[in-house]
Amino acid sequence: MSAGSSSWLARRRASGRKALLATLILLAAVASAFPLVWMVLSSLKTPAESMQVPPVWIPHTPSIEAYEKVSGVVNVGRSMWNSLVIASITTAGVLVTSMMAGYAFAKYHFPGRSLLFSVLIATMFLPPIVTLIPLYRLVGSIGLNASLAGIIVPNLANAFGIFLMRQFIAGVPDDLIDAARMDGASELLILFKIVAPSVAPAIAALALFAFVYHWNSYLWPLTVLQGNADAYPIVISLSRLLSYNRGAVNTGLVMAGATLAVLPPLILFVFLQRFFVDSIVGSAIKG
Amino acid sequence: MIQRYRASAGIMLAPAVTLIGIFILLPMLLTVWLSFQDWSTQTSFSSASFIGLDNFREIFGPTSVGRDFTGALTNTAIYTALSVALILPLSVAFGLMVYQHDVAGGTALRTVLFSTYMVPMIAVALVWSKLYSPSEGPLNQMLGLIGVGPQPFLSSPRSALISIVFLNVWQQVGYFTVLAIAGLTQIPGSLYEAAKLDGANRFEQFRFITLPLMRRTLLFSAVIAIINAVQVFEPVALITQGGPVGSTNVLTYHIHRVGIERAQGGLGSAMAVMLMLSLIVVVCALFALANRKDQE
Numbered sequence: 001m002s003a004g005s006s007s008w009l010a011r012r013r014a015s016g017r018k019a020l021l022a023t024l025i026l027l028a029a030v031a032s033a034f035p036l037v038w039m040v041l042s043s044l045k046t047p048a049e050s051m052q053v054p055p056v057w058i059p060h061t062p063s064i065e066a067y068e069k070v071s072g073v074v075n076v077g078r079s080m081w082n083s084l085v086i087a088s089i090t091t092a093g094v095l096v097t098s099m100m101a102g103y104a105f106a107k108y109h110f111p112g113r114s115l116l117f118s119v120l121i122a123t124m125f126l127p128p129i130v131t132l133i134p135l136y137r138l139v140g141s142i143g144l145n146a147s148l149a150g151i152i153v154p155n156l157a158n159a160f161g162i163f164l165m166r167q168f169i170a171g172v173p174d175d176l177i178d179a180a181r182m183d184g185a186s187e188l189l190i191l192f193k194i195v196a197p198s199v200a201p202a203i204a205a206l207a208l209f210a211f212v213y214h215w216n217s218y219l220w221p222l223t224v225l226q227g228n229a230d231a232y233p234i235v236i237s238l239s240r241l242l243s244y245n246r247g248a249v250n251t252g253l254v255m256a257g258a259t260l261a262v263l264p265p266l267i268l269f270v271f272l273q274r275f276f277v278d279s280i281v282g283s284a285i286k287g
Numbered sequence: 288m289i290q291r292y293r294a295s296a297g298i299m300l301a302p303a304v305t306l307i308g309i310f311i312l313l314p315m316l317l318t319v320w321l322s323f324q325d326w327s328t329q330t331s332f333s334s335a336s337f338i339g340l341d342n343f344r345e346i347f348g349p350t351s352v353g354r355d356f357t358g359a360l361t362n363t364a365i366y367t368a369l370s371v372a373l374i375l376p377l378s379v380a381f382g383l384m385v386y387q388h389d390v391a392g393g394t395a396l397r398t399v400l401f402s403t404y405m406v407p408m409i410a411v412a413l414v415w416s417k418l419y420s421p422s423e424g425p426l427n428q429m430l431g432l433i434g435v436g437p438q439p440f441l442s443s444p445r446s447a448l449i450s451i452v453f454l455n456v457w458q459q460v461g462y463f464t465v466l467a468i469a470g471l472t473q474i475p476g477s478l479y480e481a482a483k484l485d486g487a488n489r490f491e492q493f494r495f496i497t498l499p500l501m502r503r504t505l506l507f508s509a510v511i512a513i514i515n516a517v518q519v520f521e522p523v524a525l526i527t528q529g530g531p532v533g534s535t536n537v538l539t540y541h542i543h544r545v546g547i548e549r550a551q552g553g554l555g556s557a558m559a560v561m562l563m564l565s566l567i568v569v570v571c572a573l574f575a576l577a578n579r580k581d582q583e
Binding site: 018024025097098100103108110120132134136137138155158159219235245262 | 298299300384390414418423425461514518525562
Protein backbone atom coordinates (compact mmCIF):
# COMPACT_ATOMS: atom_id res chain seq x y z
CA MET A 1 0.00 0.00 0.00
CA SER A 2 2.67 2.47 1.04
CA ALA A 3 4.83 1.44 -1.93
CA GLY A 4 1.88 2.07 -4.26
CA SER A 5 1.18 5.55 -2.92
CA SER A 6 4.84 6.59 -3.09
CA SER A 7 5.08 5.54 -6.75
CA TRP A 8 1.86 7.46 -7.39
CA LEU A 9 3.51 10.46 -5.76
CA ALA A 10 6.68 9.98 -7.80
CA ARG A 11 4.61 9.82 -11.00
CA ARG A 12 2.72 12.95 -9.95
CA ARG A 13 6.00 14.74 -9.35
CA ALA A 14 7.48 13.47 -12.61
CA SER A 15 4.51 14.74 -14.60
CA GLY A 16 4.72 18.07 -12.75
CA ARG A 17 8.38 18.27 -13.72
CA LYS A 18 7.52 17.46 -17.33
CA ALA A 19 4.91 20.21 -17.43
CA LEU A 20 7.41 22.68 -16.01
CA LEU A 21 10.04 21.61 -18.52
CA ALA A 22 7.60 21.89 -21.43
CA THR A 23 6.60 25.37 -20.27
CA LEU A 24 10.24 26.47 -20.04
CA ILE A 25 11.01 25.11 -23.51
CA LEU A 26 7.99 26.90 -24.95
CA LEU A 27 8.89 30.17 -23.21
CA ALA A 28 12.49 30.00 -24.41
CA ALA A 29 11.43 29.27 -27.99
CA VAL A 30 8.84 32.07 -28.01
CA ALA A 31 11.27 34.62 -26.53
CA SER A 32 13.95 33.63 -29.00
CA ALA A 33 11.68 33.63 -32.04
CA PHE A 34 9.71 36.76 -31.13
CA PRO A 35 11.97 39.44 -32.69
CA LEU A 36 12.13 37.70 -36.06
CA VAL A 37 8.44 36.79 -36.11
CA TRP A 38 7.58 40.38 -35.20
CA MET A 39 9.90 41.58 -37.98
CA VAL A 40 8.14 39.51 -40.65
CA LEU A 41 4.65 40.39 -39.37
CA SER A 42 5.49 44.10 -39.28
CA SER A 43 6.90 44.00 -42.80
CA LEU A 44 3.49 42.85 -44.02
CA LYS A 45 1.56 45.71 -42.40
CA THR A 46 0.38 48.86 -44.14
CA PRO A 47 1.61 52.20 -42.69
CA ALA A 48 -1.90 52.78 -41.25
CA GLU A 49 -1.76 49.45 -39.44
CA SER A 50 1.75 50.15 -38.11
CA MET A 51 0.53 53.36 -36.48
CA GLN A 52 -2.62 51.93 -34.93
CA VAL A 53 -3.07 52.28 -31.14
CA PRO A 54 -3.37 49.85 -29.42
CA PRO A 55 -0.92 48.02 -31.67
CA VAL A 56 -2.02 45.41 -34.18
CA TRP A 57 0.21 42.34 -33.75
CA ILE A 58 -0.95 40.35 -36.77
CA PRO A 59 -1.76 42.24 -39.99
CA HIS A 60 -5.42 41.83 -41.06
CA THR A 61 -4.69 42.09 -44.75
CA PRO A 62 -1.03 41.24 -45.37
CA SER A 63 0.44 43.62 -47.92
CA ILE A 64 3.75 43.59 -49.79
CA GLU A 65 3.59 47.36 -50.26
CA ALA A 66 6.57 47.81 -47.88
CA TYR A 67 8.77 45.48 -49.95
CA GLU A 68 8.08 47.53 -53.07
CA LYS A 69 8.98 50.71 -51.19
CA VAL A 70 12.37 49.36 -50.00
CA SER A 71 13.62 49.42 -53.60
CA GLY A 72 12.90 53.14 -53.69
CA VAL A 73 15.23 53.78 -50.74
CA VAL A 74 17.94 51.17 -51.24
CA ASN A 75 19.31 49.69 -54.46
CA VAL A 76 18.26 46.19 -53.40
CA GLY A 77 19.10 44.36 -56.62
CA ARG A 78 22.57 45.79 -56.94
CA SER A 79 23.41 45.28 -53.25
CA MET A 80 22.11 41.71 -53.20
CA TRP A 81 24.23 40.97 -56.26
CA ASN A 82 27.31 42.49 -54.58
CA SER A 83 26.68 40.38 -51.46
CA LEU A 84 26.27 37.28 -53.60
CA VAL A 85 29.54 37.96 -55.47
CA ILE A 86 31.44 38.68 -52.25
CA ALA A 87 30.11 35.66 -50.35
CA SER A 88 30.41 33.19 -53.27
CA ILE A 89 33.92 34.06 -54.42
CA THR A 90 35.23 34.28 -50.85
CA THR A 91 33.66 30.93 -50.01
CA ALA A 92 35.16 29.26 -53.09
CA GLY A 93 38.58 30.64 -52.18
CA VAL A 94 38.31 29.57 -48.55
CA LEU A 95 37.32 26.04 -49.60
CA VAL A 96 40.30 25.61 -51.93
CA THR A 97 42.93 27.12 -49.61
CA SER A 98 41.55 25.30 -46.54
CA MET A 99 41.40 21.91 -48.25
CA MET A 100 44.95 22.24 -49.57
CA ALA A 101 46.46 23.41 -46.30
CA GLY A 102 44.30 21.02 -44.24
CA TYR A 103 45.50 18.13 -46.40
CA ALA A 104 49.15 19.15 -45.96
CA PHE A 105 48.79 19.40 -42.17
CA ALA A 106 46.89 16.12 -41.93
CA LYS A 107 48.87 13.92 -44.30
CA TYR A 108 52.42 15.26 -44.76
CA HIS A 109 55.35 15.24 -42.37
CA PHE A 110 57.58 18.24 -42.80
CA PRO A 111 59.88 20.18 -40.47
CA GLY A 112 58.11 22.91 -38.48
CA ARG A 113 54.67 21.45 -39.09
CA SER A 114 53.29 21.86 -35.58
CA LEU A 115 54.86 25.31 -35.15
CA LEU A 116 53.36 26.58 -38.43
CA PHE A 117 50.00 25.07 -37.52
CA SER A 118 50.03 26.75 -34.09
CA VAL A 119 50.87 30.12 -35.60
CA LEU A 120 48.05 29.84 -38.13
CA ILE A 121 45.54 28.65 -35.51
CA ALA A 122 46.48 31.53 -33.21
CA THR A 123 45.14 33.95 -35.84
CA MET A 124 41.70 32.38 -35.31
CA PHE A 125 41.56 34.05 -31.90
CA LEU A 126 42.70 37.47 -33.10
CA PRO A 127 39.89 40.05 -33.15
CA PRO A 128 39.86 41.63 -36.65
CA ILE A 129 40.05 45.16 -35.19
CA VAL A 130 43.64 44.45 -34.09
CA THR A 131 44.81 44.26 -37.70
CA LEU A 132 42.26 46.61 -39.27
CA ILE A 133 44.25 49.87 -39.46
CA PRO A 134 47.40 48.56 -41.22
CA LEU A 135 45.31 46.16 -43.32
CA TYR A 136 43.27 49.10 -44.60
CA ARG A 137 46.48 50.88 -45.62
CA LEU A 138 48.01 47.70 -47.07
CA VAL A 139 45.00 46.92 -49.25
CA GLY A 140 44.92 50.56 -50.34
CA SER A 141 48.58 50.48 -51.32
CA ILE A 142 48.01 47.53 -53.67
CA GLY A 143 45.16 49.47 -55.28
CA LEU A 144 42.27 47.35 -54.06
CA ASN A 145 40.39 49.81 -51.84
CA ALA A 146 36.85 50.93 -52.67
CA SER A 147 36.32 47.75 -54.71
CA LEU A 148 34.76 44.31 -54.32
CA ALA A 149 38.23 42.79 -54.79
CA GLY A 150 39.36 44.71 -51.72
CA ILE A 151 36.66 43.01 -49.66
CA ILE A 152 37.32 39.55 -51.09
CA VAL A 153 41.09 39.10 -51.47
CA PRO A 154 42.18 39.45 -47.80
CA ASN A 155 39.55 36.85 -46.79
CA LEU A 156 40.43 34.07 -49.24
CA ALA A 157 42.07 31.98 -46.51
CA ASN A 158 41.31 31.59 -42.81
CA ALA A 159 42.51 29.54 -39.88
CA PHE A 160 39.10 28.10 -38.98
CA GLY A 161 38.78 26.51 -42.43
CA ILE A 162 42.28 25.00 -42.25
CA PHE A 163 41.58 23.68 -38.75
CA LEU A 164 38.24 22.14 -39.72
CA MET A 165 39.65 20.51 -42.87
CA ARG A 166 42.70 19.11 -41.04
CA GLN A 167 40.45 17.56 -38.38
CA PHE A 168 38.34 15.77 -40.93
CA ILE A 169 41.02 14.89 -43.52
CA ALA A 170 43.09 13.28 -40.75
CA GLY A 171 40.29 10.67 -40.55
CA VAL A 172 40.67 9.64 -44.23
CA PRO A 173 42.59 6.30 -44.38
CA ASP A 174 46.21 6.59 -45.59
CA ASP A 175 45.73 3.38 -47.64
CA LEU A 176 43.23 5.15 -49.85
CA ILE A 177 45.74 7.90 -50.62
CA ASP A 178 48.68 5.50 -51.08
CA ALA A 179 46.68 3.37 -53.52
CA ALA A 180 46.00 6.44 -55.67
CA ARG A 181 49.69 7.41 -55.51
CA MET A 182 50.61 3.91 -56.77
CA ASP A 183 48.34 4.58 -59.73
CA GLY A 184 50.38 7.67 -60.44
CA ALA A 185 47.77 10.27 -59.48
CA SER A 186 49.14 13.73 -58.68
CA GLU A 187 48.70 15.08 -55.15
CA LEU A 188 46.20 17.76 -56.25
CA LEU A 189 44.16 15.15 -58.11
CA ILE A 190 44.19 12.92 -55.01
CA LEU A 191 43.00 15.81 -52.87
CA PHE A 192 40.11 16.87 -55.07
CA LYS A 193 39.04 13.48 -56.50
CA ILE A 194 39.62 11.12 -53.57
CA VAL A 195 39.99 13.01 -50.28
CA ALA A 196 37.35 15.67 -50.95
CA PRO A 197 34.43 13.27 -51.60
CA SER A 198 35.14 11.40 -48.36
CA VAL A 199 34.94 14.60 -46.29
CA ALA A 200 32.00 16.09 -48.22
CA PRO A 201 29.86 16.89 -45.10
CA ALA A 202 32.71 18.90 -43.57
CA ILE A 203 33.21 20.76 -46.86
CA ALA A 204 29.48 21.53 -46.96
CA ALA A 205 29.64 22.83 -43.39
CA LEU A 206 32.64 25.03 -44.14
CA ALA A 207 30.99 26.35 -47.31
CA LEU A 208 27.87 27.31 -45.35
CA PHE A 209 29.81 28.92 -42.53
CA ALA A 210 31.96 30.91 -44.92
CA PHE A 211 29.00 31.99 -47.06
CA VAL A 212 26.89 33.16 -44.12
CA TYR A 213 29.87 34.79 -42.38
CA HIS A 214 30.83 36.79 -45.44
CA TRP A 215 27.23 37.59 -46.37
CA ASN A 216 26.81 39.10 -42.90
CA SER A 217 30.26 40.71 -42.64
CA TYR A 218 30.08 44.44 -41.98
CA LEU A 219 33.19 46.04 -40.45
CA TRP A 220 35.71 45.22 -43.20
CA PRO A 221 33.49 46.10 -46.21
CA LEU A 222 32.51 49.35 -44.49
CA THR A 223 36.17 50.20 -43.89
CA VAL A 224 37.59 49.26 -47.27
CA LEU A 225 34.80 50.64 -49.48
CA GLN A 226 35.26 54.24 -48.29
CA GLY A 227 31.71 55.17 -49.20
CA ASN A 228 31.68 53.66 -52.70
CA ALA A 229 27.93 52.91 -52.67
CA ASP A 230 28.04 51.00 -55.99
CA ALA A 231 29.97 48.20 -54.26
CA TYR A 232 27.91 48.12 -51.04
CA PRO A 233 26.76 44.69 -49.91
CA ILE A 234 23.15 44.51 -48.74
CA VAL A 235 24.05 44.69 -45.03
CA ILE A 236 25.65 48.11 -45.56
CA SER A 237 23.04 49.46 -48.00
CA LEU A 238 20.29 48.72 -45.54
CA SER A 239 21.87 50.91 -42.85
CA ARG A 240 20.15 53.79 -44.68
CA LEU A 241 16.89 52.43 -43.33
CA LEU A 242 17.92 53.28 -39.77
CA SER A 243 17.08 56.91 -40.45
CA TYR A 244 13.51 55.77 -41.24
CA ASN A 245 13.18 54.22 -37.81
CA ARG A 246 11.83 57.35 -36.08
CA GLY A 247 8.09 57.13 -35.62
CA ALA A 248 5.88 54.21 -36.55
CA VAL A 249 4.88 55.25 -40.08
CA ASN A 250 7.87 53.54 -41.77
CA THR A 251 8.07 50.46 -39.54
CA GLY A 252 6.83 48.24 -42.38
CA LEU A 253 9.47 49.59 -44.75
CA VAL A 254 12.31 49.08 -42.26
CA MET A 255 11.19 45.56 -41.37
CA ALA A 256 10.80 44.62 -45.04
CA GLY A 257 14.45 45.62 -45.55
CA ALA A 258 15.54 43.63 -42.51
CA THR A 259 13.60 40.59 -43.74
CA LEU A 260 15.32 40.78 -47.14
CA ALA A 261 18.75 40.74 -45.46
CA VAL A 262 17.82 37.81 -43.23
CA LEU A 263 16.31 35.56 -45.89
CA PRO A 264 19.36 34.18 -47.75
CA PRO A 265 21.35 33.05 -44.68
CA LEU A 266 18.22 31.80 -42.92
CA ILE A 267 17.07 29.76 -45.92
CA LEU A 268 20.51 28.16 -46.17
CA PHE A 269 20.38 27.42 -42.45
CA VAL A 270 16.93 25.85 -42.47
CA PHE A 271 17.86 23.41 -45.23
CA LEU A 272 21.34 22.59 -44.00
CA GLN A 273 21.34 23.09 -40.24
CA ARG A 274 22.49 19.52 -39.60
CA PHE A 275 25.89 20.34 -41.15
CA PHE A 276 26.24 23.53 -39.11
CA VAL A 277 25.50 21.86 -35.82
CA ASP A 278 27.63 18.77 -36.53
CA SER A 279 30.68 20.80 -37.46
CA ILE A 280 30.44 23.06 -34.40
CA VAL A 281 30.16 19.99 -32.21
CA GLY A 282 33.01 18.33 -34.13
CA SER A 283 35.34 21.31 -33.84
CA ALA A 284 34.56 21.79 -30.14
CA ILE A 285 35.03 18.16 -29.12
CA LYS A 286 38.04 17.39 -31.28
CA GLY A 287 39.62 20.75 -30.49
CA MET B 288 59.97 9.95 -52.08
CA ILE B 289 60.19 12.07 -48.91
CA GLN B 290 61.71 14.89 -50.96
CA ARG B 291 58.78 14.74 -53.38
CA TYR B 292 56.21 15.16 -50.63
CA ARG B 293 58.15 18.03 -49.11
CA ALA B 294 57.70 19.87 -52.41
CA SER B 295 54.00 18.92 -52.44
CA ALA B 296 53.61 20.21 -48.90
CA GLY B 297 55.05 23.53 -50.05
CA ILE B 298 52.58 23.75 -52.92
CA MET B 299 49.61 22.78 -50.75
CA LEU B 300 50.49 25.28 -48.04
CA ALA B 301 51.54 28.18 -50.25
CA PRO B 302 48.13 29.77 -50.95
CA ALA B 303 46.83 29.72 -47.37
CA VAL B 304 50.15 30.63 -45.75
CA THR B 305 50.79 33.48 -48.19
CA LEU B 306 47.30 34.94 -47.75
CA ILE B 307 47.25 34.64 -43.96
CA GLY B 308 50.84 35.91 -43.82
CA ILE B 309 50.13 39.02 -45.88
CA PHE B 310 46.64 39.86 -44.66
CA ILE B 311 46.73 38.80 -40.98
CA LEU B 312 50.26 38.20 -39.62
CA LEU B 313 51.94 41.11 -41.38
CA PRO B 314 49.22 43.61 -40.36
CA MET B 315 49.45 42.31 -36.79
CA LEU B 316 53.18 43.03 -36.68
CA LEU B 317 52.54 46.40 -38.34
CA THR B 318 49.99 47.25 -35.63
CA VAL B 319 52.62 46.64 -32.95
CA TRP B 320 55.21 48.66 -34.91
CA LEU B 321 52.78 51.52 -35.64
CA SER B 322 51.86 51.80 -31.96
CA PHE B 323 55.33 53.33 -31.41
CA GLN B 324 55.04 55.70 -34.38
CA ASP B 325 53.48 59.02 -35.17
CA TRP B 326 51.55 58.07 -38.30
CA SER B 327 48.47 59.16 -40.21
CA THR B 328 46.41 56.36 -41.79
CA GLN B 329 46.17 58.43 -44.97
CA THR B 330 49.93 58.39 -45.57
CA SER B 331 52.30 55.56 -46.54
CA PHE B 332 53.97 53.44 -43.86
CA SER B 333 57.33 55.05 -44.73
CA SER B 334 56.14 58.42 -43.46
CA ALA B 335 55.82 57.06 -39.91
CA SER B 336 58.21 58.53 -37.35
CA PHE B 337 59.28 56.83 -34.12
CA ILE B 338 57.99 58.49 -30.95
CA GLY B 339 58.62 55.79 -28.35
CA LEU B 340 55.81 55.33 -25.85
CA ASP B 341 54.10 58.68 -26.54
CA ASN B 342 50.98 57.05 -28.03
CA PHE B 343 50.56 54.89 -24.93
CA ARG B 344 51.15 57.89 -22.65
CA GLU B 345 48.48 59.78 -24.55
CA ILE B 346 45.81 57.07 -24.50
CA PHE B 347 46.25 56.69 -20.74
CA GLY B 348 46.80 60.44 -20.19
CA PRO B 349 44.52 63.13 -18.71
CA THR B 350 43.42 64.66 -22.06
CA SER B 351 40.19 63.83 -23.90
CA VAL B 352 42.05 61.15 -25.91
CA GLY B 353 42.89 59.38 -22.64
CA ARG B 354 39.43 59.83 -21.16
CA ASP B 355 37.74 58.46 -24.30
CA PHE B 356 40.06 55.46 -24.49
CA THR B 357 39.89 54.47 -20.82
CA GLY B 358 36.12 54.97 -21.01
CA ALA B 359 35.97 52.61 -24.01
CA LEU B 360 38.20 50.10 -22.19
CA THR B 361 35.91 50.18 -19.14
CA ASN B 362 32.77 49.89 -21.29
CA THR B 363 34.27 46.90 -23.12
CA ALA B 364 35.21 45.22 -19.83
CA ILE B 365 31.67 45.71 -18.45
CA TYR B 366 30.13 44.59 -21.72
CA THR B 367 32.32 41.47 -21.84
CA ALA B 368 31.70 40.53 -18.21
CA LEU B 369 27.93 40.93 -18.58
CA SER B 370 27.86 38.97 -21.84
CA VAL B 371 29.79 36.03 -20.38
CA ALA B 372 27.76 36.13 -17.15
CA LEU B 373 24.52 35.86 -19.16
CA ILE B 374 25.58 33.59 -22.00
CA LEU B 375 27.22 30.77 -19.99
CA PRO B 376 24.34 30.00 -17.57
CA LEU B 377 21.74 30.45 -20.32
CA SER B 378 23.61 28.15 -22.69
CA VAL B 379 23.78 25.42 -20.03
CA ALA B 380 20.10 25.86 -19.14
CA PHE B 381 19.04 25.75 -22.81
CA GLY B 382 21.47 22.88 -23.42
CA LEU B 383 19.80 20.86 -20.65
CA MET B 384 16.36 21.64 -22.13
CA VAL B 385 17.44 20.46 -25.58
CA TYR B 386 19.41 17.45 -24.31
CA GLN B 387 16.68 15.63 -22.44
CA HIS B 388 14.41 12.86 -23.63
CA ASP B 389 11.34 13.31 -21.40
CA VAL B 390 9.65 16.17 -23.20
CA ALA B 391 9.36 16.76 -26.94
CA GLY B 392 10.40 20.06 -28.45
CA GLY B 393 14.09 20.06 -27.52
CA THR B 394 15.35 19.84 -31.07
CA ALA B 395 12.88 22.48 -32.20
CA LEU B 396 14.19 24.77 -29.46
CA ARG B 397 17.75 24.23 -30.70
CA THR B 398 16.70 25.19 -34.24
CA VAL B 399 14.98 28.36 -33.06
CA LEU B 400 17.86 29.38 -30.79
CA PHE B 401 20.51 28.72 -33.42
CA SER B 402 18.64 30.43 -36.25
CA THR B 403 19.18 33.87 -34.66
CA TYR B 404 22.92 33.26 -34.99
CA MET B 405 22.54 33.36 -38.78
CA VAL B 406 20.85 36.76 -38.81
CA PRO B 407 23.04 39.62 -40.10
CA MET B 408 23.66 42.31 -37.51
CA ILE B 409 22.06 45.00 -39.69
CA ALA B 410 18.74 43.16 -39.39
CA VAL B 411 19.26 42.69 -35.66
CA ALA B 412 19.96 46.42 -35.33
CA LEU B 413 16.93 47.43 -37.41
CA VAL B 414 14.60 45.13 -35.50
CA TRP B 415 15.90 45.76 -31.98
CA SER B 416 16.16 49.53 -32.31
CA LYS B 417 12.42 49.34 -33.06
CA LEU B 418 11.68 46.82 -30.29
CA TYR B 419 13.49 49.11 -27.86
CA SER B 420 11.75 52.28 -29.05
CA PRO B 421 10.51 54.06 -25.86
CA SER B 422 7.17 55.24 -27.27
CA GLU B 423 5.93 52.74 -29.86
CA GLY B 424 8.29 49.81 -29.24
CA PRO B 425 6.69 46.41 -28.58
CA LEU B 426 8.86 45.77 -25.52
CA ASN B 427 7.45 48.76 -23.67
CA GLN B 428 3.95 47.89 -24.89
CA MET B 429 4.33 44.43 -23.39
CA LEU B 430 5.81 45.79 -20.18
CA GLY B 431 2.79 48.10 -20.04
CA LEU B 432 0.49 45.06 -20.20
CA ILE B 433 2.04 43.67 -17.00
CA GLY B 434 1.98 47.08 -15.35
CA VAL B 435 5.63 48.10 -15.71
CA GLY B 436 6.25 51.69 -16.79
CA PRO B 437 8.11 52.53 -20.03
CA GLN B 438 11.86 51.88 -19.95
CA PRO B 439 14.33 54.20 -21.72
CA PHE B 440 16.49 51.26 -22.97
CA LEU B 441 18.95 52.69 -25.53
CA SER B 442 18.20 56.35 -24.84
CA SER B 443 19.55 56.48 -21.28
CA PRO B 444 23.27 56.24 -20.41
CA ARG B 445 22.31 53.99 -17.49
CA SER B 446 20.64 51.30 -19.60
CA ALA B 447 22.09 51.64 -23.13
CA LEU B 448 25.08 49.30 -22.69
CA ILE B 449 23.07 46.55 -21.01
CA SER B 450 20.46 46.88 -23.76
CA ILE B 451 23.18 46.21 -26.34
CA VAL B 452 24.33 43.24 -24.24
CA PHE B 453 20.77 41.76 -24.31
CA LEU B 454 20.60 42.13 -28.07
CA ASN B 455 23.91 40.32 -28.49
CA VAL B 456 23.02 37.58 -26.02
CA TRP B 457 19.78 37.01 -27.92
CA GLN B 458 21.72 36.65 -31.14
CA GLN B 459 24.58 34.46 -29.93
CA VAL B 460 23.19 32.21 -27.20
CA GLY B 461 22.17 29.54 -29.74
CA TYR B 462 25.77 28.99 -30.78
CA PHE B 463 26.85 28.52 -27.16
CA THR B 464 23.87 26.24 -26.54
CA VAL B 465 25.17 23.94 -29.29
CA LEU B 466 28.59 23.95 -27.59
CA ALA B 467 26.93 23.15 -24.24
CA ILE B 468 25.02 20.24 -25.82
CA ALA B 469 28.33 18.94 -27.22
CA GLY B 470 29.69 19.02 -23.66
CA LEU B 471 26.63 17.31 -22.21
CA THR B 472 26.82 14.43 -24.71
CA GLN B 473 30.35 13.72 -23.44
CA ILE B 474 29.14 12.90 -19.92
CA PRO B 475 28.65 9.12 -19.50
CA GLY B 476 25.06 8.26 -18.58
CA SER B 477 26.35 5.61 -16.13
CA LEU B 478 27.49 8.39 -13.78
CA TYR B 479 23.91 9.60 -13.39
CA GLU B 480 22.66 6.02 -12.86
CA ALA B 481 25.23 5.53 -10.10
CA ALA B 482 24.32 8.84 -8.49
CA LYS B 483 20.62 7.95 -8.57
CA LEU B 484 21.35 4.66 -6.79
CA ASP B 485 23.21 6.66 -4.14
CA GLY B 486 20.06 8.74 -3.70
CA ALA B 487 21.32 11.97 -5.27
CA ASN B 488 18.48 14.28 -6.33
CA ARG B 489 18.46 16.17 -9.62
CA PHE B 490 20.06 19.26 -8.19
CA GLU B 491 22.86 17.23 -6.61
CA GLN B 492 23.40 15.37 -9.91
CA PHE B 493 23.72 18.72 -11.68
CA ARG B 494 25.99 20.19 -9.03
CA PHE B 495 28.34 17.22 -8.61
CA ILE B 496 28.31 15.56 -12.04
CA THR B 497 27.14 17.90 -14.80
CA LEU B 498 28.92 21.09 -13.77
CA PRO B 499 32.34 19.58 -12.96
CA LEU B 500 32.37 17.54 -16.17
CA MET B 501 31.30 20.59 -18.19
CA ARG B 502 34.29 22.62 -17.03
CA ARG B 503 36.33 22.20 -20.22
CA THR B 504 33.33 23.08 -22.38
CA LEU B 505 32.54 26.10 -20.25
CA LEU B 506 36.15 27.26 -20.43
CA PHE B 507 36.08 26.99 -24.23
CA SER B 508 32.72 28.80 -24.35
CA ALA B 509 34.00 31.55 -22.04
CA VAL B 510 37.07 32.16 -24.22
CA ILE B 511 34.98 32.35 -27.41
CA ALA B 512 32.37 34.55 -25.67
CA ILE B 513 35.09 36.96 -24.50
CA ILE B 514 36.68 37.16 -27.94
CA ASN B 515 33.25 37.76 -29.51
CA ALA B 516 32.35 40.37 -26.93
CA VAL B 517 35.40 42.57 -27.52
CA GLN B 518 34.51 42.59 -31.23
CA VAL B 519 31.10 44.17 -30.80
CA PHE B 520 30.82 46.89 -33.43
CA GLU B 521 27.69 46.90 -35.57
CA PRO B 522 24.95 47.57 -32.99
CA VAL B 523 27.00 50.45 -31.61
CA ALA B 524 27.91 51.87 -35.02
CA LEU B 525 24.36 51.45 -36.31
CA ILE B 526 22.17 52.33 -33.34
CA THR B 527 23.92 54.35 -30.64
CA GLN B 528 27.13 55.71 -32.25
CA GLY B 529 28.79 55.22 -28.87
CA GLY B 530 26.21 57.32 -27.00
CA PRO B 531 24.34 58.47 -25.05
CA VAL B 532 27.23 60.38 -23.44
CA GLY B 533 29.80 57.74 -24.38
CA SER B 534 28.04 54.97 -22.46
CA THR B 535 28.21 52.50 -25.36
CA ASN B 536 31.55 53.63 -26.75
CA VAL B 537 33.26 50.21 -26.91
CA LEU B 538 36.84 49.54 -28.04
CA THR B 539 36.29 48.14 -31.53
CA TYR B 540 34.04 51.08 -32.36
CA HIS B 541 36.43 53.57 -30.78
CA ILE B 542 39.52 52.15 -32.54
CA HIS B 543 37.70 52.27 -35.88
CA ARG B 544 36.72 55.88 -35.26
CA VAL B 545 40.19 56.99 -34.21
CA GLY B 546 42.29 54.89 -36.60
CA ILE B 547 40.14 54.93 -39.74
CA GLU B 548 37.69 57.85 -39.61
CA ARG B 549 40.07 60.31 -37.93
CA ALA B 550 43.09 58.62 -39.61
CA GLN B 551 45.15 58.72 -36.38
CA GLY B 552 46.83 55.41 -37.23
CA GLY B 553 49.51 55.51 -34.53
CA LEU B 554 47.06 56.23 -31.71
CA GLY B 555 44.58 53.67 -33.01
CA SER B 556 47.31 51.02 -33.24
CA ALA B 557 48.38 51.69 -29.64
CA MET B 558 44.74 51.14 -28.60
CA ALA B 559 44.61 47.91 -30.64
CA VAL B 560 47.80 46.69 -28.93
CA MET B 561 46.25 47.39 -25.52
CA LEU B 562 43.13 45.47 -26.56
CA MET B 563 45.25 42.51 -27.63
CA LEU B 564 47.30 42.58 -24.40
CA SER B 565 44.17 42.79 -22.21
CA LEU B 566 42.67 39.86 -24.09
CA ILE B 567 45.82 37.75 -23.62
CA VAL B 568 45.93 38.56 -19.89
CA VAL B 569 42.25 37.70 -19.36
CA VAL B 570 42.40 34.45 -21.34
CA CYS B 571 45.62 33.34 -19.57
CA ALA B 572 44.10 34.14 -16.18
CA LEU B 573 41.04 32.08 -17.11
CA PHE B 574 43.18 29.08 -18.09
CA ALA B 575 45.29 29.42 -14.92
CA LEU B 576 42.14 29.44 -12.83
CA ALA B 577 40.75 26.38 -14.62
CA ASN B 578 44.04 24.50 -14.21
CA ARG B 579 44.16 25.25 -10.49
CA LYS B 580 40.61 23.97 -10.10
CA ASP B 581 41.61 20.84 -12.05
CA GLN B 582 44.42 20.13 -9.60
CA GLU B 583 42.17 20.43 -6.56
